[in-house]
Amino acid sequence: xxxxxxxxxxxxxGMTNKKSLKCEQHLGHNAMxxxxxxxxxxxxxxxxxxxxxxxxNNSVPSRFSPECPNSSHLFLHLHTLQPEDSALYLCASSxxxxxxxxxxxxxxxxSRLTVL
Amino acid sequence: GxxxxxxxxxxxxxxxxxLTINCTYTATGYPSLFWYVQYPGEGLQLLLKxxxxxxxxxxxxxxxxxRKETTSFHLEKGSVQVSDSAVYFCALSDxxxxxxxxxxxxxxxxxxx
Numbered sequence: 001x002x003x004x005x006x007x008x009x010x011x012x013x014g015m016t017n018k019k020s021l022k023c024e025q026h027l028g029h030n031a032m033x034x035x036x037x038x039x040x041x042x043x044x045x046x047x048x049x050x051x052x053x054x055x056x057n058n059s060v061p062s063r064f065s066p067e068c069p070n071s072s073h074l075f076l077h078l079h080t081l082q083p084e085d086s087a088l089y090l091c092a093s094s095x096x097x098x099x100x101x102x103x104x105x106x107x108x109x110x111s112r113l114t115v116l
Numbered sequence: 117g118x119x120x121x122x123x124x125x126x127x128x129x130x131x132x133x134x135l136t137i138n139c140t141y142t143a144t145g146y147p148s149l150f151w152y153v154q155y156p157g158e159g160l161q162l163l164l165k166x167x168x169x170x171x172x173x174x175x176x177x178x179x180x181x182x183r184k185e186t187t188s189f190h191l192e193k194g195s196v197q198v199s200d201s202a203v204y205f206c207a208l209s210d211x212x213x214x215x216x217x218x219x220x221x222x223x224x225x226x227x228x229x
Contacts, residue, residue, distance in 0.1 A: 042221045
């Protein structure tokens with residue numbers, strides 16, 4: 001139990017569907033992240049939020065839309081995805097964004113997304 | 117290009133064998149270096165870290181030394197157990213990446229009894 005909870009754990013959707021992934025952290029952290037994990041590729045950092053403000057968007061297609069209503073919750077809204085978007089989506093949090101000094105990311109178990 | 121390059125897996129070892137997983141990095145500043153581990157069905161968790169050159173991180177029998185001269189942070193364990201079967205990720209945090217965590221592709225380790 002890392003204190004970061006992701007739902008749903010598994011999601012199958014068609015290319016025309018709209019769905020959302022949810023992440024909740026109970027650690028009192030101020031920074032939250034979405035990563036994409038695909039087989040044999042480095043984890044891809046998608047979005048970073050610090051004190052509810054988006055501070056990083058690593059050229060992610062607009063069919064992925066993040067939302068951070070407060071420091072404890074993070075959503076990833078999905079719309080008209082492609083089969084190549086099938087992956088494990090990981091949420092993480094950290095006390096601050098200063099990972100070079102504080103170091104530790106706390107990850108959820110991930111949401112396994114399959115796009116048909 | 118990739119900021120972190122680690123050896124491709126999968127790696128399969130017998131119990132009590134010696135483990136090395138190679139990791140090299142590219143960074144313009146003075147990064148902090150990390151190893152994370154992902155057990156089956158779980159998210160990643162921090163295994164060990166080193167924040168400056170020549171530091172040795174260690175945890176659960178694993179260790180890695182921050183080698184600035186070779187830009188490496190190889191993971192080692194003297195005697196692996198079946199319970200060490202997992203995917204291991206090398207990572208760094210550096211000012212050139214806004215201090216965010218950048219990961220390698222992961223190396224899957226399977227330890228057989």
